Every structure is written in C-alpha cells, then in structure tokens.
Amino acid sequence: MQREGSAFSGLGVVMLKELSDHLTSWRMVIMEWLVVLTAVGVVYTGIQQIREVSAEDPFLLLRLFTRAREGLPSLVSVLSFLVPLVAIGIGFDSVNSERNQRTLSRILAQPIYRDALLFGKFLAGIVTLTIMLVALWLMVVGLGILMLGIPPGAEEVARATAMLGVTIIYAGIWLALALLFSIVFRSATTAALAALGLWLFLTMIWPMLSPYVAALFVSDTVSSSSDLLNQLDLIQSFARLSPGTLYGEIVGVLLDPTIRSTQQPLLASLGLVLLQPGSIPGAPLPLLQSLLIVWPQTVAMIAAVIMLFVIGYVTFQRQEVRA
C-alpha cells in the first residue's frame, strides 16, 4: 500500500531554513574565508610564475588552476584538500544536532515525511557549497583576467566551467558522507572525527598504501606493453577508491588539453610516453574528447554521492525517533 501525500512536501521550507542557518553561522563564515584566502593566495603567487614562464601558452587561464610557484600547491590541489574539509564542516552535525537539541520529534510531528527533512538538509548543503565554489571560481577567473590582461577563449571558459561542476560533485561526496555519519553517530563530535578520519585515510594514507595493495594482485612478469598497461590499470583502480584521486584525474584531463589518457601522468612518471596511432603527442584535444576521457570517472563520483546518500537515507528511515 502506498503512503499518502508527497514525500517532498515541506522540502522547500526545510531547505530554506537550513540554508539560512548555514549562511549565517560563524562556522560557515570561517570556512569561506579559509578557502577564499588560501585560493586567492595560491592564484596570486601562481600568476607571477605564469607571467615569467609561459606568455605564449594558448590556455593561459587554465594554467591558473594547475600551476603554482615552486614549493606551493596548485589551486586544484588546494581545492581537493579543502573542499572535503568544508563539506564535512557543513554536514557533520545536520541530523544529530536535531536529536541533541530534541527538535527532531517535534519537527517530525508536523505533516511532513522524514524524506523532506533529509533531502532538504542535503540540498541546503549542496547549495551552500555551490555558492561558495562559484564565488571562488569567479574570483580566480576575474583575478586572472585582470592580472594577465588576456581575455580567455570560449573553450577555456567551457573547460573551467566543467571543472567547477566536477568540484561541486566532489563536494557532494563528502557532504553525503558527513550526512551519513551525522545519522549514524548520535554525538556530533564522534561524527566529525569519524568523517575527518576517513578523509585523512582516503587522501593521505590510501594513495601511499594502494600500490602495495594492488601489488598483491599483479603478476611479477611484464612481457608486453599491454601487460604493463593492464598492471597500471589495476594500480589505478585501487587508487581510485579515494575520491581525491578520482577528482584529480578528472580535473587534470579537463584543465590540460594535451592529456590524452588518465594513465598518461602515471606513464610519464615512469619515463614513458603514451603514443596513440594517428595522434600527435602534445597536441591539444578538443573539449568533447577530454570530456569523453573522464566521463567514467565523473559517473563514478556521481554514483558515490547517490550511494552514500541512499545508505544514509535508509538508515535514517529505520531509526527510532525517540532519543
């Protein structure tokens, strides 16, 4: 038997309330400034570098995102590090704070379903992150145009926009994870620590650990180039369990038109060059081709968001309301 009414009635109300909570909270202000200041700092120093090195580059704007002064991380790596932190900061107490404030049973006694509460909280988090990332993106592009004095081409803007979209999905993964932990753990502190712990593991420890794990499944003998590629595939598959790695791969391809395969950086680190029949090494790919290369990774990220959210959703539906 179907339940009456819409699961989404009250969704807009919950979302607007959560959004205004986010945007007015001190936590949010601190995190926004953290991201904006870091990013602008990185870009500003990066621009000095770009002006000295690559005046002839046709994709100058994209270099803003990927280049950095010696010894400093690029904007993309700063983002892949800070975005999870902000997303966890937004989401880690979304459901358990309702329990601890004892507002959950009172709100659920209003004519809405639990679905609306959870969807509303997730959407409000995504909108908050989007506002922040769009503002940051506009600032970087604007700063770049101002300081470099060269207007960007249509393809550059399209690539940079695609990168923004992927960053929002990446933020969604961590938000969904934080939301899940806020449902599972009654204490906000525990939820925050668990989410941060997993984040540390996936971004710091897993990239170091995954080659060794992959080595367990790899044969020692490499007899042909296809063997080598298969091995690299396996190593990459393990590394991709970390969303940060996945994000790095996608953004790397999107922002550098000369990259023809997500394996290229890995091969280059081994001193090898990927040669594809009928292609000129180092020539830029059209945007659509770059998008095709990273489409599977992008789908994987979207799938991760949906999966984490669904686990949280099912857990929340099965939980008892009373504390």
Added chain:
Amino acid sequence: MSQDAVIEATGLTKSYGAATAVDHISFSVGRGEIFGLLGPNGAGKTTTILMLLGLTDISAGAVRVLGFNPAREPLSVKRRVGYLPDTVGFYDNLTAADNLRYTARLIGFRSAEREKRIAEALDRVGLADNADKRVSTFSRGMRQRLGLAEILMKGAQIAILDEPTSGLDPHATSELLGIIRGFKSEGVTVLLSSHLLERVQSVCDRVALFSVGRIALMGSVAELGREVLGGGYVVDIEADGAGLAERLAIIPGVSSVDKTGIGKLRLHADRDVRPEAAAEVVAMQGRLKYLGVQEPSLEAIYTRYFEGKPQEAMQEGTRHAA
C-alpha cells in the same frame, strides 16, 4: 467505546526484538476529554504516543486517530494532532516567533494567517513579550509553554503532551495545567502522559494506569478509587469533647472510628457522613476545628493496586532484568 471517540486503540503492541514495550493495550478517548496515561518511566507511555502519531511502527493491533490510520495516513494525522514531546527542544539560535514560523511553514499556513496565528498563540501562553527573544534564553517552563503555543497555532483537534510537567517548579506547573484546562474548554481533546500522579490528577477526566507495557487500570479517578480502595469514604474530624468517638461510631454507615491524634478522629464510612458528624459535635456542644473528606488519590490507588498484586510486581522485576 463512545460514538464520539477520536482515538481508538485495539490490541496495540510494540515489540523490539524479544522485548515488548507495549503489550496489547486497548483504550479510546472521547472528543473534548482530558485523558491521562500514567505510570512509571519505561512503562510504555511514550512508545504508545509515538505509535498514535505514526512516528514508530506498530507491531500488532490497530489504532485510529480521528478516523485515520497513523501508519498509512501519517500526514492527515499529523496535520490535526499537536505533539509536545518529552523535554521539548527548539532551535536555540532562533527567536520564539521564528521557531513557530518554521513549524507554520511546514504545516503550510500562508503568511498573513501564519503571523496572526503565531501572535495569538504566543499571547495565549503568556509569551507575547518574549516573541522576539532567542529560545536559548528561555527557562524550561517557557519552553514547555512555547511547545503548547505551537499546538495552539496549529489549531490541533487533539493535543498529545508527553510529560508536560516534568522538571517544572510548582508555579510553572500550575500555569501549564491552566493552559491545558483551556484546551478542554475549546473542545480540544488532550492526551497527556506523566509519571507524577498527583500533579495531573486534578486535570484528567479519565486516566489509564500503565504498568510494564499494559494498562493496569482505566477510568475516572473516582471510579478507580471505589474499585481499588473499596467504596469507602474517609472523613477526618478534629474536635474536642469527651465521648465523641463513641457517639460518632453509632452514626448509621460508619464502620470504624480511629484516633489519629489528640482530638483527631478518622471515620471510615460507606457514604459521606460529614453532616451527621458535624451535628453530633454541635449537639455535644463541642468545638469543631476541622471536618473533611479524603478524595481518593491516584497515588493511593496506584500503591494499593500494586500492593494487592505481588505476583505482577514480581513479573515486573523479571522483565526489567530481561
């Protein structure tokens, strides 16, 4: 039971695995009644309430609230029923009015109606002056009153109040009970739970005494008193005069006279013998200082009932152990 029942539960059961929190309870609440679910903590009162609201699954049995099935039509039930949870919480960073505004939006009131209802409700519970103060500054009693304001604003036909008076000082309690009586005068049915028997005795029309997931006793306090304490009346009298006890003992209907102190007597009778007792004292030219009949108290009923059921008390012990 009655034709006008707004809540009807039959064989309502909730079990968590092997443990049974609510065990086949049946009751019905009539329109405009104040019905009390009384009993110690952990007796199944809150679980029963959550089942009425469709906030937790029903393991067995059936319940209708205003003719709706809470498990299948929770939105219809929740639109018409107001709920004040045990130790109600509000968003501390919002003002009292903003907290109510959020609820009002969730219910779906339009903005003009919303503001009118909120102002009226806050006025009714005496929080109009605090409407724009943050809830973090509110005392416990104010929070409870804000919770009642939410129910008033909602225009609920049934108000379900879980432990509304727990943790309140006597003044706040009597204020709260006053508001609850106000609900009744407007035809709102009130279902309230409490473990503080004597506090709620004064407002309840009928009560159900819970014990380990079952309803042990149900009825009005007077009915229960007759049933459990035995139909007798207890009249206390304080007067001086020699031989008064003997004279009182021969009043028809008096079964015994006990001396409870100097010049104090307690009569057990099968009817209210106050007029005759007063007449006797006056006839002896004694001075009557006090004359009163004891109302049956829930506390006494509860204690007496479970004293009389030692085997049930033992069962309680084993269940808690399990």
